[in-house]
Amino acid sequence: AEVAGEHARPGDQQFTLGGDQKENLPELHIIDLGSGMEKTLNDVQGIASIHRWFPDAAVLLVFQIRAKITENSLYQGVLSKVDPATGKATPLASAIGGNSVFFDLAPDGKRALFTAAAAGKPDEKLAPPKETTETLLELDIAAKTVRAIGKTASLALYSRDGKKVLVGSQDQGGAGGILEIADPALASFQRVAEHVALNVGGG
Numbered sequence: 001a002e003v004a005g006e007h008a009r010p011g012d013q014q015f016t017l018g019g020d021q022k023e024n025l026p027e028l029h030i031i032d033l034g035s036g037m038e039k040t041l042n043d044v045q046g047i048a049s050i051h052r053w054f055p056d057a058a059v060l061l062v063f064q065i066r067a068k069i070t071e072n073s074l075y076q077g078v079l080s081k082v083d084p085a086t087g088k089a090t091p092l093a094s095a096i097g098g099n100s101v102f103f104d105l106a107p108d109g110k111r112a113l114f115t116a117a118a119a120g121k122p123d124e125k126l127a128p129p130k131e132t133t134e135t136l137l138e139l140d141i142a143a144k145t146v147r148a149i150g151k152t153a154s155l156a157l158y159s160r161d162g163k164k165v166l167v168g169s170q171d172q173g174g175a176g177g178i179l180e181i182a183d184p185a186l187a188s189f190q191r192v193a194e195h196v197a198l199n200v201g202g203g
Contacts, residue, residue: 028062030084039084046077052105052112059083061105061112063095069128074098078122079114079139091122092144097134102155106162112139113156113165113186119146136167138186149186154198168198 028047030039046065053060065077075098078091095101095116103114115134118126122144136153137146154177155168165182167189177198180189 028060028082028084047082048075048077048101050102052103054081054105055107055109058085061092061103062089063097063101063103063114064089064091069096072128072132074117074128074132075101076126076128079103079112081141092141093119093122093139093146094124094126095119096126096129098132100134100154104155104157106158107160108162110141112141113137113158114139115153115155119148121145136186151186151189168196170198171195 027040028051031037032039048063048065051060051062060082062080062082063077064080065075067076068074069076074096076096077094079093079095081090081092082088092112095114096118097116101115103112105112114137116137117132117134118129119137120126133152134154136149136151136156138149139146151167151169153167153169155166157166159165163184165184165186167180167182169178169180170176171178171194176194177196178191179193179196180191182189
């Protein structure tokens, strides 16, 4: 399973693409597929390459990098809702994670699943975690609250109808990755594949 960071806007002719700034922080480019015109969101700095369009196709869910934690090579930032038309960013949750931070948005746009070593309220200053292992968390978009699922994970993807979640994690024994299917509440998990090569390109 390989996941990259480029996305077409649902039902439209725009395309988003992650890039790099001179300061080695990522930036986001929006390309109009009809005209070929490109727009860079210069007012919203440090956007990691992975991102998701909300169902209304008007705003994006992104991970904004604020700082790098030198002692463990993790990144401190916020999950934010960004309006590409205005560049306005609305923080939803703070998070700390590595290059493999991953998130996905529910089809109804009300919840998001993400992986992080630590997470909290959008204005919370998180202490650098002692453990760098990333676990699975659920974000309530409207309430801006985070719920810990209590499970290590590399990725989580909602099905198109939102009734199932595909969760990928690394085998603790080092024998590749594991894929599981979970219910929307993430209360039960059924293993469906083992020894899978997981390559998450989102940092």
